[in-house]
Amino acid sequence: MPLETFDCELKHGIKLTVETPSKATLRDVAQFLAQAMAHFKEHRDVRKTGAYSDGPYSGPIVKRRRQVASCTLSHPGDENGTYLTAASWADAVVKAYVNADTLQQMMGALPVYEKAAQEGGWLSDVLAMLNMPNGELHALARMIRRDSQA
Numbered sequence: 001m002p003l004e005t006f007d008c009e010l011k012h013g014i015k016l017t018v019e020t021p022s023k024a025t026l027r028d029v030a031q032f033l034a035q036a037m038a039h040f041k042e043h044r045d046v047r048k049t050g051a052y053s054d055g056p057y058s059g060p061i062v063k064r065r066r067q068v069a070s071c072t073l074s075h076p077g078d079e080n081g082t083y084l085t086a087a088s089w090a091d092a093v094v095k096a097y098v099n100a101d102t103l104q105q106m107m108g109a110l111p112v113y114e115k116a117a118q119e120g121g122w123l124s125d126v127l128a129m130l131n132m133p134n135g136e137l138h139a140l141a142r143m144i145r146r147d148s149q150a
Contacts, residue, residue: 006134008141011092011148012084015074018137023068026107026136028061030100032071035059037093043086051083099143103136122146 006021016033018024036057043049056074060067073093075084106113107130117124122142129139 006137006141008096008137008144009148010073010096010144012088013075013077014084014089014092015076016096017072017074018069019072020069021134021137023063024061024071024137026100026104026140028069029071029137029140030097030104032059032061033093033097033100036073037090037097040086040090040093044090047086049086052086052089053078053083057089095147096140096144099147100140103140103143107136 004020004022006018008016010016016029018029036059039057040052043052055078056072058070058072061069061071073089075089077083103126106126110127113123114127117127126139126142129135129142132138
């Protein structure tokens with residue numbers, strides 16, 4: 001049986017992959033992004049890393065001391081030596097985290113957002129996705145895609 005995955009493209013062509021997304025919540029992914037954000041900010045601000053060549057950044061999603069899923073951030077250019085700067089990684093991950101955090105806040109105040117979404121547009125798309133399987137992740141991907149186009 002093939003491994004269940006969910007992919008989302010972030011800014012600068014960075015890819016977020018969630019393995020076994022049916023076991024991962026938006027909160028889990030947001031926590032992973034927060035850890036990744038700290039990692040890439042350290043490379044950018046403390047270590048003064050130029051081109052980030054350490055490969056993909058991965059982390060487990062653990063529930064009750066058991067790994068149930070995992071998240072990975074990768075860049076296809078790494079395979080042929082076309083590395084992004086640590087600043088580019090940090091930029092993409094910060095934007096993804098902000099979107100995840102915003103979506104969590106929206107979910108905490110759904111009636112307000114549902115009223116605003118009656119006019120249609122991207123917000124109604126995002127809220128409709130919340131009822132799908134892995135809907136939180138699909139909604140996050142939609143918000144990230146919208147943010148990348150702005």
